[in-house]
Amino acid sequence: MKFSRFISTENFARAAIFLLLISVVGAIAGDWTDDIKKGLIGFWIIVPPLWLWFEFCFLFDRGKTQFSNNFEKFKYGQELTRNLWLAISALLLLIYFGKVPGV
Numbered sequence: 001m002k003f004s005r006f007i008s009t010e011n012f013a014r015a016a017i018f019l020l021l022i023s024v025v026g027a028i029a030g031d032w033t034d035d036i037k038k039g040l041i042g043f044w045i046i047v048p049p050l051w052l053w054f055e056f057c058f059l060f061d062r063g064k065t066q067f068s069n070n071f072e073k074f075k076y077g078q079e080l081t082r083n084l085w086l087a088i089s090a091l092l093l094l095i096y097f098g099k100v101p102g103v
Contacts, residue, residue, distance in 0.1 A: 009065045012051055019043075020088065027095050037096040044092055048085040052078055 023040045026032060059065045060074060 009055060023092060024095065041092055041096060044089050052081060
């Protein structure tokens with residue numbers, strides 16, 4: 001069983017959605033300390049952009065991403081993902097700490 005078989009955009013998206021649900025439900029229903037909340041915010045601020053970089057540098061050429069045969073569609077998909085990542089980060093900051101940066 002090769003590790004590279006599990007590295008794909010679809011698997012990362014599944015894991016990200018699962019962790020996002022845990023982050024949001026846990027923050028609302030659970031009584032988490034600020035350290036746990038800060039750790040999750042750090043995760044959500046750092047990991048998705050690193051994934052986008054990894055996906056572009058290593059997976060696009062190997063055909064392990066959606067639209068690997070069309071760079072414009074791939075780039076558009078990454079732009080949409082970036083915008084979603086920014087919205088999720090702002091939402092988590094609002095849920096966890098009751099404030100959004102810059103407001």
